[in-house]
Structure formats: structure tokens, C-alpha cells
Amino acid sequence: MSDNSFELYAFWRTSATYRVRVALALKGLTAKERIVDLEKGEQRDPEFLKLNPMGAIPALRVSNDAAPLTQSLAILEYLEETAPEPALLPADPLGRARVRSLALMMAADTHPLVVPRVRKVLTGEHGFDAEAWKAWQTRWFTTGLQAMEQRLAAEPDTGTFCHGDRVTIADICLCSIPAVMQVFGIKAEGVPTVDRIVAACNAMPEFADADPFRQEGAPAR
Amino acid sequence: MSDNSFELYAFWRTSATYRVRVALALKGLTAKERIVDLEKGEQRDPEFLKLNPMGAIPALRVSNDAAPLTQSLAILEYLEETAPEPALLPADPLGRARVRSLALMMAADTHPLVVPRVRKVLTGEHGFDAEAWKAWQTRWFTTGLQAMEQRLAAEPDTGTFCHGDRVTIADICLCSIPAVMQVFGIKAEGVPTVDRIVAACNAMPEFADADPFRQEGAPAR
CATH class of the missing domain: 1.20.1050.10 (Glutathione S-transferase Yfyf (Class Pi); Chain A, domain 2)
Structure with missing residues (x-):
């Protein structure tokens, strides 16, 4: 799965999803968004729980072979490590x-x-x-x-x-x-x-x- | 200031201070502990606020020339970057x-x-x-x-x-x-x-x- 096939499980208003959207954009990466409607409780749908048993968003799927990444700061560090430019952390x-x-x-x-x-x-x-x-x-x-x-x-x-x-x-x-x-x-x-x-x-x-x-x-x- | 002169502003029972104590020990580093008694409100003492205006512990002073590091996870990442062995993060x-x-x-x-x-x-x-x-x-x-x-x-x-x-x-x-x-x-x-x-x-x-x-x-x- 190339970065063009990232999938971001997301909802419009959450702060943590916002962080991942900005980081992806700054890195020049795109992700197909899959809406998980928290108002409707879709984070507890069996289909989503199969993907992410915690029922939490954001979740970023970066590979068909790996569970989606969770926790916005962990996702930001992953993006920084795998797509270092432009850097979102200083060097020192x-x-x-x-x-x-x-x-x-x-x-x-x-x-x-x-x-x-x-x-x-x-x-x-x-x-x-x-x-x-x-x-x-x-x-x-x-x-x-x-x-x-x-x-x-x-x-x-x-x-x-x-x-x-x-x-x-x-x-x-x-x-x-x-x-x-x-x-x-x-x-x-x-x-x-x-x-x-x-x-x-x-x-x-x-x-x-x-x-x-x-x-x-x-x-x- | 060598690692032997790290200073850790700490209190006995806090979860975040515990994390820094364990990480220092695993890295084979030592820090002189400076007790900030949260029961007595010492985190709001003017002397401590001069060092760390947030009045938060843990704070790890690693250099006389730099403000103490704060936020336990940021401190753990700093220790990982500056004292890589033994690694506390996997390689991939x-x-x-x-x-x-x-x-x-x-x-x-x-x-x-x-x-x-x-x-x-x-x-x-x-x-x-x-x-x-x-x-x-x-x-x-x-x-x-x-x-x-x-x-x-x-x-x-x-x-x-x-x-x-x-x-x-x-x-x-x-x-x-x-x-x-x-x-x-x-x-x-x-x-x-x-x-x-x-x-x-x-x-x-x-x-x-x-x-x-x-x-x-x-x-x-």
C-alpha cells in the first residue's frame, strides 16, 4: 500500500483527527477518509471494531498487512519517521x-x-x-x-x-x-x-x- | 553538565515522575532528586517557578544553560535520543x-x-x-x-x-x-x-x- 492509499478513519470535528489531517497535508501525503460518525455511534460498529478494537479515531491505515495506527501523537511521530520532509520536529x-x-x-x-x-x-x-x-x-x-x-x-x-x-x-x-x-x-x-x-x-x-x-x-x- | 549532574524535580508518588525514574535507571543514568512537595504546594514556590514557570513536575534539568525538560513522554524521548542504549523503542x-x-x-x-x-x-x-x-x-x-x-x-x-x-x-x-x-x-x-x-x-x-x-x-x- 503506497502512501496514496492511506486510509484515515475520521470525523469532522475531532481535535485529534485534525492533527493528523494537518500533518498529512504538511508532508504532502493524502489519505482517503472513511467517516466514523461519532454522533451515530459508528465507532462501536462491528465492522469498525474489527479494524480497530478500541473504537477510537483517528486511526490511520498505512498497510493492508498492519493494524491501523492510533493515537494522534504516535501517528505524527510515525509520519515524521517515514516521511521526514518537511521536518515537523527540530534537529536538536x-x-x-x-x-x-x-x-x-x-x-x-x-x-x-x-x-x-x-x-x-x-x-x-x-x-x-x-x-x-x-x-x-x-x-x-x-x-x-x-x-x-x-x-x-x-x-x-x-x-x-x-x-x-x-x-x-x-x-x-x-x-x-x-x-x-x-x-x-x-x-x-x-x-x-x-x-x-x-x-x-x-x-x-x-x-x-x-x-x-x-x-x-x-x-x- | 554531564549526565551525572542531571537534576530531577520530583515527588514520591506521582505517576509521571515514576516514568522518568524508571527510564533513567534503564539507561544507566542517575539524577539528583530535588523534592517538590505537592502536599505543601511547593510547586508554586517562587524559587521553583523561576526554574519551571509551569510549576509542574517532573522536570529534568540536563544543562545549566537550558530550562528543565518537562512532560514525561517528552523527557523519555529525549533520553532515548541522547542515550540510545538500551533502546526503549523498537527499531521499525x-x-x-x-x-x-x-x-x-x-x-x-x-x-x-x-x-x-x-x-x-x-x-x-x-x-x-x-x-x-x-x-x-x-x-x-x-x-x-x-x-x-x-x-x-x-x-x-x-x-x-x-x-x-x-x-x-x-x-x-x-x-x-x-x-x-x-x-x-x-x-x-x-x-x-x-x-x-x-x-x-x-x-x-x-x-x-x-x-x-x-x-x-x-x-x-
């Missing part, structure tokens, strides 16, 4: 550590707190109504972006993008948060460095084309 | 993607849901008492380990350890969850493959010595 170990640390602040510290399975527990068992859930989302999105702001504004390696003047996986993970915040009508205030870098990314077609509202299955904005 | 990209995916199921999908800042919000603002918090912890620890069980039991690459017969960062992240579950008196049932692999790891001194109860500042078990 300290720089790579900084970029990965920034990426994890979004993908590990922030996003897992606001996913559907957490909403299901808080609304189903702890009495969260729509307003309380939105406040919960807003809190963790904002906490995450403010922590990013603090680092990006203070650290000397910040440039046009999170790390110098080239896009890295830190930018992809950073932009994946506001990309879904807009889906839920949430905006973080007081994060000017974040806003500047997100705007720089969104001026690139690889980011702009990954906007959730531009994906198949998305509602009109 | 598909294997590396599988190992990173398993690691992220623990470090990103599971652990961030049960950290102190989440406890603070749920107990302080949403009426969680001690019992409700423990049920929350138990739910997410168990969900995470059952998902690991499902993959480890089904996937052909599972061996003595998560991926074949050599320890990888997947094992480190897997073991970091039961290591803190015991601190809170929580045990997951029905995960025999997980239990087998955790036991194989804990038979190694590099894992056993990282047990939270063996660290400076830990209470008697």
Missing part, C-alpha cells in the same frame, strides 16, 4: 524535547479532559447540564491555552511559530484546540501569543483546509 | 508507532483525568466527597487498564512485555498507572495480561526501585 534533542513538551500540554494535559466519554459521565452521573458542561470545557481549554501562552511568551525559542520559524508538531497540537473550541462556541481571552501563532498557522492552506467546518459531514457554520 | 516505524500508541493510552488518555487539579475542581466546585473522588479515580484507571488489556491480549506483537521481549516506553507508562493506584488503594480486576506484564517489569530492579513507597518523602506502606 533539546529543541525536540521542547516541541514535544508543548505538544503534550495540549494533547495530553488539555484535550483528554473534554472528550465525549468524560461528558457522558459528568452529564449522566453527576448532574452536569449543558451549561455546566460548557463551563467545564471552557475551564480546561482556557487553562491549557493560558499555560501555553505563559511558555510561548516567555521562552526565547518561540518565533513565528511555537518553535522558531518553522511549523512543528507543537503548532499542530496548539491549533487543534482552538479548532474544536470554535465548534463549541468557546473563545479564550488574554492569550495574544497563542492567537498570533494560530493566525500564522491558519494562513497556511495545510491548516486552513483542516478546519473542522470544511470537512465532509460538518454542519454549515 | 510500525513497532515504534504501536509502542507510542500504547504509552499514550496511559499517559494521555488515562492519567490526566485523575490528577490533583481535576480533584480540586470536582471536590471544590461539584460536591465530590472522598468516596465520589475515589470512584472517579477507579473508573478512569480501570477504563484505561481494560483498554490496554484488550489490545495486549489480542495483538500479536505482545510478548513478555508490551511489545516483544524487551522493555519499551509502553511498559514504563503501563506500570506508572498501577504504581500510583496502590498509593490510593485501588486495584483493577480482570486484566490478566496487564498483570502479567506489570509483574515481569516489577521483577526488574529498575522498576522495583521506582516504587513510590521507596522514594524519599513517602509514608510507611
Whole structure:
């Protein structure tokens, strides 16, 4: 299976799928998208579970002989290793550590707190109504972006993008948060460095084309 | 600063610090530990914030000229790149993607849901008492380990350890969850493959010595 026959199991609005879409585009790779409609619970369909028993998206099928790859950051590292140009990590170990640390602040510290399975527990068992859930989302999105702001504004390696003047996986993970915040009508205030870098990314077609509202299955904005 | 003068900002019981302790030990590296007592709020002391403005541990200082590294998975990747032997990732990209995916199921999908800042919000603002918090912890620890069980039991690459017969960062992240579950008196049932692999790891001194109860500042078990 060549890279032209990658298959990406995806849904229009998820933050983790967005990351993979951007990385594929930046690497000049294409993937045929297979929609897994989370609203309809298609991630639990037997056919999909045969492919990915975890019922999780994104999942990137890179070979007919191998299980699809899962976990967005693991997929980004795979793409970096197998399609090294353009590089999405800097060359030096300290720089790579900084970029990965920034990426994890979004993908590990922030996003897992606001996913559907957490909403299901808080609304189903702890009495969260729509307003309380939105406040919960807003809190963790904002906490995450403010922590990013603090680092990006203070650290000397910040440039046009999170790390110098080239896009890295830190930018992809950073932009994946506001990309879904807009889906839920949430905006973080007081994060000017974040806003500047997100705007720089969104001026690139690889980011702009990954906007959730531009994906198949998305509602009109 | 040679590797002998690494400094690890640490606390006895945290899952993410455990991961760094194990990785350093497996690489044959040592770090002087600087205790940041989370019970006393020392992560917010001005002196520590000068070093790491995020007030987060673990933080690994590898050079007097660079800010400490943060985020356990970023630190593990740094150690892998700068001290490649013994390898904690397989050589092939598909294997590396599988190992990173398993690691992220623990470090990103599971652990961030049960950290102190989440406890603070749920107990302080949403009426969680001690019992409700423990049920929350138990739910997410168990969900995470059952998902690991499902993959480890089904996937052909599972061996003595998560991926074949050599320890990888997947094992480190897997073991970091039961290591803190015991601190809170929580045990997951029905995960025999997980239990087998955790036991194989804990038979190694590099894992056993990282047990939270063996660290400076830990209470008697």
C-alpha cells in the first residue's frame, strides 16, 4: 500500500483527527477518509471494531498487512519517521524535547479532559447540564491555552511559530484546540501569543483546509 | 553538565515522575532528586517557578544553560535520543508507532483525568466527597487498564512485555498507572495480561526501585 492509499478513519470535528489531517497535508501525503460518525455511534460498529478494537479515531491505515495506527501523537511521530520532509520536529534533542513538551500540554494535559466519554459521565452521573458542561470545557481549554501562552511568551525559542520559524508538531497540537473550541462556541481571552501563532498557522492552506467546518459531514457554520 | 549532574524535580508518588525514574535507571543514568512537595504546594514556590514557570513536575534539568525538560513522554524521548542504549523503542516505524500508541493510552488518555487539579475542581466546585473522588479515580484507571488489556491480549506483537521481549516506553507508562493506584488503594480486576506484564517489569530492579513507597518523602506502606 503506497502512501496514496492511506486510509484515515475520521470525523469532522475531532481535535485529534485534525492533527493528523494537518500533518498529512504538511508532508504532502493524502489519505482517503472513511467517516466514523461519532454522533451515530459508528465507532462501536462491528465492522469498525474489527479494524480497530478500541473504537477510537483517528486511526490511520498505512498497510493492508498492519493494524491501523492510533493515537494522534504516535501517528505524527510515525509520519515524521517515514516521511521526514518537511521536518515537523527540530534537529536538536533539546529543541525536540521542547516541541514535544508543548505538544503534550495540549494533547495530553488539555484535550483528554473534554472528550465525549468524560461528558457522558459528568452529564449522566453527576448532574452536569449543558451549561455546566460548557463551563467545564471552557475551564480546561482556557487553562491549557493560558499555560501555553505563559511558555510561548516567555521562552526565547518561540518565533513565528511555537518553535522558531518553522511549523512543528507543537503548532499542530496548539491549533487543534482552538479548532474544536470554535465548534463549541468557546473563545479564550488574554492569550495574544497563542492567537498570533494560530493566525500564522491558519494562513497556511495545510491548516486552513483542516478546519473542522470544511470537512465532509460538518454542519454549515 | 554531564549526565551525572542531571537534576530531577520530583515527588514520591506521582505517576509521571515514576516514568522518568524508571527510564533513567534503564539507561544507566542517575539524577539528583530535588523534592517538590505537592502536599505543601511547593510547586508554586517562587524559587521553583523561576526554574519551571509551569510549576509542574517532573522536570529534568540536563544543562545549566537550558530550562528543565518537562512532560514525561517528552523527557523519555529525549533520553532515548541522547542515550540510545538500551533502546526503549523498537527499531521499525510500525513497532515504534504501536509502542507510542500504547504509552499514550496511559499517559494521555488515562492519567490526566485523575490528577490533583481535576480533584480540586470536582471536590471544590461539584460536591465530590472522598468516596465520589475515589470512584472517579477507579473508573478512569480501570477504563484505561481494560483498554490496554484488550489490545495486549489480542495483538500479536505482545510478548513478555508490551511489545516483544524487551522493555519499551509502553511498559514504563503501563506500570506508572498501577504504581500510583496502590498509593490510593485501588486495584483493577480482570486484566490478566496487564498483570502479567506489570509483574515481569516489577521483577526488574529498575522498576522495583521506582516504587513510590521507596522514594524519599513517602509514608510507611
